[in-house]
Amino acid sequence: RISSHMGVTPALDVTAIHSSRTVIDWMMEQQPNIAWHVADAAAMDSKWSQRFAVLFDKGVIGAASAEDVADSAAKFQGGDLNMPFEVPRGMAFLSEYRRVLRPGGWAVVVMPDKTAWLQ
Numbered sequence: 001r002i003s004s005h006m007g008v009t010p011a012l013d014v015t016a017i018h019s020s021r022t023v024i025d026w027m028m029e030q031q032p033n034i035a036w037h038v039a040d041a042a043a044m045d046s047k048w049s050q051r052f053a054v055l056f057d058k059g060v061i062g063a064a065s066a067e068d069v070a071d072s073a074a075k076f077q078g079g080d081l082n083m084p085f086e087v088p089r090g091m092a093f094l095s096e097y098r099r100v101l102r103p104g105g106w107a108v109v110v111m112p113d114k115t116a117w118l119q
Contacts, residue, residue, distance in 0.1 A: 062111035064089035
């Protein structure tokens with residue numbers, strides 16, 4: 001639980017994930033009130049379906065989408081410039097976010113810069 005000293009009343013249950021065990025171990029020491037899990041954001045725990053009211057993505061989709069754009073751009077080299085961009089990584093995350101959010105829930109996605117799949 002996050003206590004009211006962070007300005008949250010009432011206290012909230014917060015779950016956080018990261019793909020690195022090292023990061024999770026460090027964060028557990030820094031923020032012991034948060035439930036930390038090593039997980040893939042594109043394949044979260046099956047028990048988490050419709051569990052969260054808010055999901056906060058701090059760069060995961062942006063990084064994956066940049067890889068998608070680079071892959072698609074490589075296909076354009078000498079090819080059809082009208083071919084649509086493919087974004088399988090970004091779409092996998094969005095699909096998973098939809099699954100774990102409660103009906104009416106919000107996904108807050110922070111991205112450092114624009115990527116073609118959002119345009």
